[in-house]
Amino acid sequence: MKHRSILEYANFRWFKLALVLCAVTGAVYIWHEPPLKPYGGTWLGYTLGTIGALLILWLLYFGIRKRRYKSNVGSAQGWLSAHVYLGVALLVVATLHTGFELGWNVHTLAYVLMVLVIVSGMYGVFIYLRVPRDLTLNAGEDTQSSMLMHIADIDREMREKALSLPDKLFAAVDQSISNTRLGGSFGRVLSGRDRTCATAAAVKELPGLAKGLSGEQANLNKEVYQLLLQKNELLQRVRKDMRYKAVLDLWLYIHVPLSVALLAALTVHVVSVFIYW
Amino acid sequence: MKLQIITQTTGRSGRVMQQKRLVQGDWIRVGRSASSEIHLPDPRVALNQGLIMDRGGIVYTEGEAGIVNPGSTTRKAVKSIRLKVGASIEVGPYKFTVIEPPAGYDGAITIELVRKLEEATTGDLRSRATKLSLASLHLPKRSVAWALFIFVAVIFFAIPAARVLDLPWRAASEKNSITGDRFWNPGPVILAHQPIEMKCAACHEVAFEHVKDRACLECHKNIGHHVSQEMLRPVSAKPGEGLFEGQRCTSCHVDHKGVKTTHKDNDRLCVDCHKDVRGKSNQASALNVTDFAADHPPFRLTIPTETGLKRVRMDGKAPIKESSNLIFPHDVHLDPKGIKSPSKGRVKLECAACHAPNASKNTFEPVTMKKNCQECHQLQFEPAVTSREVPHGNARDAKVVVEEFYANLALNGVKDSFVKAFGVESEGLLRRVGEPTEDQRKVVLSMASKKADRVAQELFEVRSCKTCHEVKREEKEGQVDWAVAKIRANNLWMPAVRFDHKAHAQAPCADCHNVAKSKSSTDVAMPSIDDCRKCHGGSKHTLEKTITSNCLMCHGFHDTKHPWDPTFKPKGATRVAEGPTGVR
Numbered sequence: 061m062k063h064r065s066i067l068e069y070a071n072f073r074w075f076k077l078a079l080v081l082c083a084v085t086g087a088v089y090i091w092h093e094p095p096l097k098p099y100g101g102t103w104l105g106y107t108l109g110t111i112g113a114l115l116i117l118w119l120l121y122f123g124i125r126k127r128r129y130k131s132n133v134g135s136a137q138g139w140l141s142a143h144v145y146l147g148v149a150l151l152v153v154a155t156l157h158t159g160f161e162l163g164w165n166v167h168t169l170a171y172v173l174m175v176l177v178i179v180s181g182m183y184g185v186f187i188y189l190r191v192p193r194d195l196t197l198n199a200g201e202d203t204q205s206s207m208l209m210h211i212a213d214i215d216r217e218m219r220e221k222a223l224s225l226p227d228k229l230f231a232a233v234d235q236s237i238s239n240t241r242l243g244g245s246f247g248r249v250l251s252g253r254d255r256t257c258a259t260a261a262a263v264k265e266l267p268g269l270a271k272g273l274s275g276e277q278a279n280l281n282k283e284v285y286q287l288l289l290q291k292n293e294l295l296q297r298v299r300k301d302m303r304y305k306a307v308l309d310l311w312l313y314i315h316v317p318l319s320v321a322l323l324a325a326l327t328v329h330v331v332s333v334f335i336y337w
Numbered sequence: 338m339k340l341q342i343i344t345q346t347t348g349r350s351g352r353v354m355q356q357k358r359l360v361q362g363d364w365i366r367v368g369r370s371a372s373s374e375i376h377l378p379d380p381r382v383a384l385n386q387g388l389i390m391d392r393g394g395i396v397y398t399e400g401e402a403g404i405v406n407p408g409s410t411t412r413k414a415v416k417s418i419r420l421k422v423g424a425s426i427e428v429g430p431y432k433f434t435v436i437e438p439p440a441g442y443d444g445a446i447t448i449e450l451v452r453k454l455e456e457a458t459t460g461d462l463r464s465r466a467t468k469l470s471l472a473s474l475h476l477p478k479r480s481v482a483w484a485l486f487i488f489v490a491v492i493f494f495a496i497p498a499a500r501v502l503d504l505p506w507r508a509a510s511e512k513n514s515i516t517g518d519r520f521w522n523p524g525p526v527i528l529a530h531q532p533i534e535m536k537c538a539a540c541h542e543v544a545f546e547h548v549k550d551r552a553c554l555e556c557h558k559n560i561g562h563h564v565s566q567e568m569l570r571p572v573s574a575k576p577g578e579g580l581f582e583g584q585r586c587t588s589c590h591v592d593h594k595g596v597k598t599t600h601k602d603n604d605r606l607c608v609d610c611h612k613d614v615r616g617k618s619n620q621a622s623a624l625n626v627t628d629f630a631a632d633h634p635p636f637r638l639t640i641p642t643e644t645g646l647k648r649v650r651m652d653g654k655a656p657i658k659e660s661s662n663l664i665f666p667h668d669v670h671l672d673p674k675g676i677k678s679p680s681k682g683r684v685k686l687e688c689a690a691c692h693a694p695n696a697s698k699n700t701f702e703p704v705t706m707k708k709n710c711q712e713c714h715q716l717q718f719e720p721a722v723t724s725r726e727v728p729h730g731n732a733r734d735a736k737v738v739v740e741e742f743y744a745n746l747a748l749n750g751v752k753d754s755f756v757k758a759f760g761v762e763s764e765g766l767l768r769r770v771g772e773p774t775e776d777q778r779k780v781v782l783s784m785a786s787k788k789a790d791r792v793a794q795e796l797f798e799v800r801s802c803k804t805c806h807e808v809k810r811e812e813k814e815g816q817v818d819w820a821v822a823k824i825r826a827n828n829l830w831m832p833a834v835r836f837d838h839k840a841h842a843q844a845p846c847a848d849c850h851n852v853a854k855s856k857s858s859t860d861v862a863m864p865s866i867d868d869c870r871k872c873h874g875g876s877k878h879t880l881e882k883t884i885t886s887n888c889l890m891c892h893g894f895h896d897t898k899h900p901w902d903p904t905f906k907p908k909g910a911t912r913v914a915e916g917p918t919g920v921r
Binding site: 093096101166169200202210211212213216244305310312313317323325332333336337 | 384452469476502
């Protein structure tokens with residue numbers, strides 16, 4: 061079966077629904093004649109506001125639904141597809157609800173938070189469509205732990221072989237074995253790079269140190285160097301793998317907290333509007 | 338190709354065990370995949386690691402030319418090794434050793450796992466590389482979410498709401514000045530409301546309740562309603578049946594929508610009722626209207642009559658005449674050759690000579706005798722002797738002035754004046770030598786009285802008053818008096834309309850008021866709706882080269898007493914130039 065992305069789920073069912081929602085609200089907005097200018101307090105404003113608020117609550121519920129693995133109400137794929145399309149439609153509904161009236165107040169705060177949540181979500185969709193392919197392309201049939209295993213294996217073999225090499229060479233190899241870092245900090249995890257990688261340094265250093273070697277030692281060094289190159293390449297792949305996985309996660313660190321803040325701002329928006337009705 | 342594969346394992350006791358099997362095929366696959374002919378079950382081996390094939394002797398190949406095999410450890414080079422007897426290669430943690438094949442075989446390979454998985458997994462990199470994901474770095478997600486939630490809820494709700502809703506922590510809220518209900522303000526209020534913009538409770542009196550009209554009327558005390566109270570709620574109407582029932586100030590006026598206005602100049606609001614206005618109220622006197630250009634009845638003029646103000650529609654059914662009791666031919670005064678002035682010869686008059694704009698220039702000051710007529714229409718009665726004039730406005734006063742003048746002249750007049758006035762060679766009685774006799778006194782005063790009667794009669798009936806006024810002679814017990822008919826000159830033909838003459842100053846007066854040929858003051862020279870439509874289109878701007886003109890351009894919704902209306906006209910203040918009393 062051909063792989064279908066969540067965007068194409070059920071033959072674009074949710075896309076069509078979102079499109080209809082946007083088209084209908086847009087048409088009513090154009091047709092509507094408010095007493096002064098469009099805003100949230102006309103009958104259309106209240107209608108759009110109610111639709112928007114219900115949509116927000118439903119979209120927030122996705123955070124709970126996606127953890128209910130036993131639930132049979134629609135598939136997780138369907139829920140995500142709907143979450144994405146109706147989330148984008150919310151942008152239209154809520155913007156028309158504002159009537160393009162923005163200011164320095166809690167109402168606009170709610171709107172801005174909502175826009176940030178939606179934009180981060182769109183970025184998330186982009187990431188989810190793109191990064192898994194890169195991830196597969198990079199890791200191939202390996203997994204992070206199999207690559208690490210492989211590196212550990214190389215380390216062992218390399219150490220064994222490098223024992224018979226001159227001290228300087230062994231020291232370089234040993235540096236690579238004991239000082240190579242993977243991850244550990246936000247910058248290294250997300251950049252997928254390590255400028256001070258001990259293995260990369262050893263790769264650079266080794267050919268210079270190995271000048272003047274001959275016979276058996278030269279062959280041995282060649283083998284060690286091969287292993288070092290292999291390890292370096294594996295390290296790069298592990299780092300990329302780490303980076304891709306981090307990128308897949310990072311946007312959620314914005315999307316989720318902001319959506320919870322939005323829930324607060326939305327509640328304040330609704331209550332304060334009706335206090336000063 | 339036929340290969341003998343010998344899998345060699347070393348038991349715990351160190352005993353070496355060998356397992357032999359036959360593998361046959363043109364291509365022999367080597368890899369982790371269970372479908373490989375040579376199956377190497379170790380995670381460090383790629384799924385399809387390599388191939389063994391016959392190329393004039395057996396050859397081990399990894400990768401394919403031109404294709405980077407993602408499973409390959411090098412990912413680049415095509416590695417190809419000829420497997421001669423005695424050769425040894427490493428495939429992942431496995432060691433392949435080629436040995437002499439038994440008879441009937443193309444080759445034989447011993448396969449041995451040289452680096453066990455357990456040994457590899459104790460490598461120290463793995464123990465160091467524990468933080469490879471964002472989650473393992475303990476980045477906050479849930480805690481940030483809660484913090485943001487509480488921040489928004491406290492700053493934007495708990496603190497301001499404490500003051501507004503009188504919540505238990507009100508005192509604490511009042512101490513802080515960071516935030517308040519100003520963050521609830523959805524937008525700027527109109528300029529007039531800005532002094533109270535921060536006093537939300539001035540309009541929003543009770544929480545969770547609509548703004549009530551009462552709050553508006555607190556300041557807007559004098560605002561008028563669209564129609565009279567009787568029309569608003571007729572006696573016969575049942576509850577809920579009155580006009581504008583259920584409408585509030587905020588039905589049309591919304592604030593916090595910018596500094597300029599609270600309502601929209603939208604004909605729909607008017608036309609909703611006025612398209613069938615008599616269906617809305619049986620007391621309505623207006624006709625239906627939907628658009629100025631397309632569907633608007635002829636104008637109605639308000640004309641003062643003997644029995645009060647009357648509204649007459651300019652529908653052409655009957656000629657409209659004004660009965661001002663004034664005799665004034667516009668044509669004589671606007672004669673292009675000019676009109677004779679007592680002091681300046683012939684003078685050519687313009688409209689502005691009599692019709693002076695008022696202070697705000699939107700309409701005109703009433704025409705008065707003193708300001709506009711008397712320079713030419715002087716009220717002298719004995720020009721040979723004096724330039725004095727009789728007072729204007731009261732017939733009786735005028736007559737008394739004439740009588741007193743001649744009596745005084747008869748008694749005190751110098752010779753010259755006496756002669757000119759009475760035509761007798763003499764002088765004032767009291768100026769003559771000696772005490773005047775009773776007879777002399779009677780003769781002189783009777784002469785003065787007769788002269789005064791004659792002059793007054795001429796003044797009223799022939800020369801001055803009669804020129805402009807309808808004068809009636811009344812005789813009572815031998816005493817003659819004159820009655821001058823009250824002037825009812827109209828000064829406000831359409832009192833409810835918002836018409837600004839200043840805004841129309843580029844047009845000559847005659848474009849709308851053509852009086853050059855008017856011989857009588859009964860002529861009405863008000864423009865018809867067709868005159869207005871030459872420039873003014875409807876609200877939908879359907880007519881080319883016309884000004885889009887909606888209802889509110891000429892009409893006010895609240896009555897004309899509306900003090901915020903720039904064309905404010907207190908009712909009755911300047912509408913009619915009343916009769917010949919006062920300064921008129």
